[in-house]
Structures are given as C-alpha cells and as structure tokens.
Amino acid sequence: MNVVGALSEHGYQQDTKKIHNPGVSYDKIRKILPLSVPIDARMAQPIILITGSTDGIGKATARELASLGAEVVIHGRDTQKGNKVRKELAGITGSAMPDLLVADLSRQDQIRRMAEEVTSRYERLDVLINNAGTFQKERHLTKDGVEMTFAVNYLAPFLLTQLLFSLLRKSAPSRVVTVASNAHEDVDRIDWGDLPAQEYYDAWGAYALSKFADITFTYSLARMAKGTGVATNCLHPGVTDTKLLRSAFPGYPAITPEEGARTSVYLATSEEVAGISGNYFDCQKQVRSSALTHDRSVQDRLWKIAEDLTHVNSSLAILSL
16 A cells, blocks of 8 residues: 555545544544653652654654653754753753763664763663654665665664663662554555565655554563563554655645653653553553564564564573573
C-alpha cells in the first residue's frame, strides 16, 4: 500500500480532521490531554535522556519535562541546532543549559560513543525516551548495509537501551519510553527474507515495520527485565505536525508537537504508571496493539535480528546484571 492510501485508509483525511483513533477528533484530544503531568514523587529531579530532542515531539517533550523540574539531556545530530535548544530550555527553567549529546543514530559506532558519554557523565539515569525517528521516501542503506528506517527507528533504540540498561537498573525505579506509532497496524505479515536491506522497498511499509518492531521490543524487554525495577512502555503520539510529517505527507492535518509529546511525558513521569511495564499507550491510555505484535515467535525473531545486527547478546546482559 502506498503512503497516501495507507493514511486515507486510517482516517487521516483532511476534511474530517481525524487522527487514527476512530471518532477521536483534534478538539477532543486537546480536552483529554492535560497541559502538565505531575512528576512521580519517588523520582525527585529525574535525569531524563530524550533522543531526537532538537526538533518536533522530542523538543516539546524536553521543554515540558524541563518545566516540570527534570534534568533533561538532549540529543541531536547537529551541534549548532542542539545549542540553540539548550539555550531555549535554560531560558525556561532559569537553570544552567542542559547537556547535549551529538550522534547520528544510523551509525552504531556513534550510538556506542553516546552511551559511553552518558555512563561516564552520570551516576544515574531515571528515564530513557527513545523518541528519534525517520521516514525515508527512498531506500537508503547505512554503512552496515541496513535499511535506514529500520536502523534508526528500531536498531538504534534497541542498541542504546541495551548499552544503558545497567545504568537504568542502578537507578531503579526507572523507565524506558519508546515512541512507536499506530502505523504498526498496517503490518499483517513480515517478509523475513527481505530484512535488513529491504530491497523491495516501500516507504510506508518500512516505516510501519520499524514502529511495529519498537512495540515488540517493548514487550520483549518488559518480559526480560521483570524484577529489575526498569519499566518499559511504548506509545502512539498522534499524527503530529513535525518535520517528518511535513516531509512525508505535506498538508495533512495534525496536532501540535506539544500535544504529541504528552503521552511521552505521561509515561516518563506520572505516578499513575509507576511499575507498569510492557504496554502500548495512546492518548495517555493503555490500548491493545495489533494481534501480530503479541505473537511471541515474531517478538523473538525481531529481537534476535536486532541482536545479530548490533552484536549485542542483550538477553544475557540483562539477565546477568
């Protein structure tokens, strides 16, 4: 299915101004999502790393969390752009500028370097928000021979979470929040033979699969991390007015980045979800993802693919901590 057809099928028509959830209008979303979410009292001044936080939903998430008193660590690919966001956040909080991590998440060597920077700078990490994402209209491969969307949207959060898991566990109770998408519902089968290069490329299909994998990653990680004090959940942010959306689907109606950030902020901070793990959320509500995401064999196979491509025996690393 092409991207326009997929969006139309799922209720993104400009005349109805609906997001994916049937019957949920933009006005209703603005009413049911509170402007701020109080931070769990057990997480005093949490340290929160947000990937892809120099623009869009990530930037809005960082802004909201900083205003709530969190110590945010921002990430981006561009130092100059990142420094502008640092100054902006410092102006909001009246505190020192937050730390900036610069890394290209399509490159595993840079992800490893970023993780090393985090573990060397911080004695704890309360929340990791895997927010960064990409939509590639045309097929591109990373230097590792992996299709770019799959690499950035799935392998990057997989690898970064594994590399930071020791610190997250040391900081327990801690949280991992991964921004997925209801685009995952368009995945009804997986062409295993086409991974990871995806030679038979379809832009929407690649994006949907990467977000599908984020959800299965969340479910698998929650199962493996049970008893560690690290809770992990994922979410659909809503169809949000970001650079990604404008590039992929210009003209489609969308909620603001601030509105798109609210479920991320909720899962990162709210005491309502303290200790809750292995769930998928939409509009700050737990909802059920597609049946295929709950298939244990599919979860295990996508996990093994990520282990092989990132060269991390993550299940053993988590269980042996």
